[in-house]
Amino acid sequence: MISATDFDPHGPGVPRIIGVVSPYDMALDRELWRWMPDDVTLAFARTPFHPLVVDETMASAIGDDDEIRATARCLAAVSPEAAVYACTSGSFVNRVAGARRISEAIGREVSAPAVTTSEALLEALDLLGVGRLAIATPYIPELTARLEDFLAESGRTVTGCVGLGLDRLIWHVPYRVTADLVRDADSDEAEAVFVACTNLPTFDIIAPLERELGKPVLTANQVTAWAGLRRLGLPLPGGDRLAEASRAPVG
Known part of the structure; x- marks a missing residue:
């Protein structure tokens, strides 16, 4: 009772x-x-x-x-x-x-x-004072290019981008693949790395990658x-x- x-x-x-x-x-x-x-x-x-x-x-x-x-x-x-x-x-x-x-x-x-x-990404970049960033996406190249256009229009410089070329089942991508994607996108010129797509799991890798790369790692979610x-x-x-x-x- x-x-x-x-x-x-x-x-x-x-x-x-x-x-x-x-x-x-x-x-x-x-x-x-x-x-x-x-x-x-x-x-x-x-x-x-x-x-x-x-x-x-x-x-x-x-x-x-x-x-x-x-x-x-x-x-x-x-x-x-x-x-x-x-x-x-x-x-x-x-x-x-x-x-x-x-x-x-x-x-x-x-x-x-x-x-x-x-x-929200643009607001976060403003808060952190980031004007130059690398982007890592799960998308096909044509969709990744649209993200580059969006960032360029907002006054940001994309220092480099890499993508997985996926058009489905993005939530199946394991952390190790996404972490390697972020490392490949990063460069000395980038002040931060943005990981696109709210269907790409990223929660547990953000802080470890920031410690490794020494810069903000921002993700969609x-x-x-x-x-x-x-x-x-x-x-x-x-x-x-x-x-x-x-x-x-x-x-």
């Missing part, structure tokens, strides 16, 4: 909610959860399914204005304090204006501040989680450089 002393009668309290608009093939919900404090809940809504491989066509489809709005509308019922669009390619494929259009559409539907993964928490006035947990910067006093 459970007695009244076995639990807090006031309950866990009302959670702070971040709405997540994710692509239909998102397989790493749990990775985003690993960055969340106990009092923050993620509410996910997925875009409609399209039988496509991961390429420019798919990236454009999952960033379609009407589908983004309809998906975000599903989150309005839980009244999130902030929302994120957890997809790198879908937010950079149409350059900076395309990313902004997505976040503005989501924000209108949920009546809360919203940000895309690609915009990491910057997405950070940007969402930032809109709640909360720092990113953890010991990587972005987390440390998010806890630093302003001024």
Whole structure:
């Protein structure tokens, strides 16, 4: 029998909610959860399914204005304090204006501040003072080139990029492959390395690679989680450089 002393009668309290608009093939919900404090809940809504491989066509489809709005509308019922669009390619494929259009559409539907993964990357680069970066992606070359265009338009210099050439099952890539990809992308000219794709597992390799390379290693899910928490006035947990910067006093 459970007695009244076995639990807090006031309950866990009302959670702070971040709405997540994710692509239909998102397989790493749990990775985003690993960055969340106990009092923050993620509410996910997925875009409609399209039988496509991961390429420019798919990236454009999952960033379609009407589908983004309809998906975000599903989150309005839980009244999130902030929302994120957890997809790198879908937010950079149409350059900076395309990313902004997505976040503005989501924000209108949920009546809360919203940000895309690609915009979150730019905010993280600003926080860390990074203007020159290397990029490591799981994508086919044509999609990686779109990321280079996005970064160039934002005023950043890409010092080098490498990709795995994958168009499916990106969440199956083991850490050792991704770690080698980051090492191959890095160079003395790069002030940081960005690892693209919210479907590529990266959580446990960020801090070790930063110690090895001596510079920030930013990843898609990491910057997405950070940007969402930032809109709640909360720092990113953890010991990587972005987390440390998010806890630093302003001024």
